[in-house]
Amino acid sequence: MLKVGLTGNIAAGKSSVADVWRDMGATIVDADELARRAVEPGTPALAAIAAEWGTWVLDEAGALDRAALRQIVFADPEARARLESIVHPAVAALRDEDYRAAAARGESLVVADIPLLFEVGMADEFDVVVLVDAPEEMRLQRLVADRGLDPDEARRMIAAQMPSELKHARADVVLHNTGTRGDLQDKARDVWRELVKRAGARG
Template identity: 85%
Template sequence: MLKVGLTGNIAAGKSAVAGVWRSMGATVVDADELSRRAVEPGTPAHDAIAREWGPWVLEEGGALDRAALRQIVFADPDARARLEAIVHPAVAALRDEHFRQAQARGEKIVVADIPLLFEVGMADEFDVVVLVDAPEEVRLARIVADRGLDEDEARRMIATQMPSELKKARADVVIRNAGTLGDLQDAARDVWRQLERRAGGGG
């Protein structure tokens, strides 16, 4: 089974690529979805976060207040590292279970959609790493427009991630997203066919 790591800096278009691949039959394991599951009330990770930062990172019903937690970790690299040390192992366990299930179904390819794949040192865990990349100013404009954040906060979010030039040097495949959505979708389909050929799945 070919393990593919799909990544890209914030607002690069990675989710659009994942959507195209899903439409072509891919199993895509979404790290953000796993991250939400890993910290649901009653999980060990949720309890650890509540102990670390107290009730002000919890909503009234006990779920994590993601906005409050984001403000803390984006302003404090040490806090972000502590949060990652809690969340990443829990997410990894959920992802490994998805991989085992895909392999049991006989799937030839499984994709892990991981925004911070390089930052957390996971590149070597995959047979192929695909990076979706877009110019920084394009990504900045998308964050401001799509997420309702001001430009300063958007720049801080971009600054927390590894520069895309470093990621491009380490990725096996780079999908460039500097044109239209249709251009990106066409490129995504082309790369998926390449992955199918590599995995022996035709295409």
């Protein structure tokens, strides 16, 4: 089974590419969705978080209070590292479950949508890494115009991620999102067809 890692910095257009591929029949394993599943009520990860920081990081229903937890981990790198040591293994286990399910269905290709793929050192886990990118100024404009963010806040969010230039050299395919939405969708379809061919060639 060909494993494809899909990534891209904020407002680059990664989600649009994932939507196109999903419409074309792709199995998308979404890292953000897995992260939510990993800390649902009743999971070992949520129990470990509550044991580490107390029940005040839970809401009245016993679910994770993400805002309360963010206040802790964003201000304390050590706390963030402890949180990651709890959540990342749980997410990895769920991802492996999804891979096994795809393989059991006879699928020859699966896509893992991981925003911070390079930052967390996962690039080597994939047969192909596809990076969606756009110039920083264009991404800034999208964050302000499309998501209503304050320009300073948008700049901080962009600055918090690894510069996309550093990711280019490690990506197998770079999708440049500098045109219209339709242009990106066309490029995404072309790349998907090539990935399907490659998966088929592996037998």
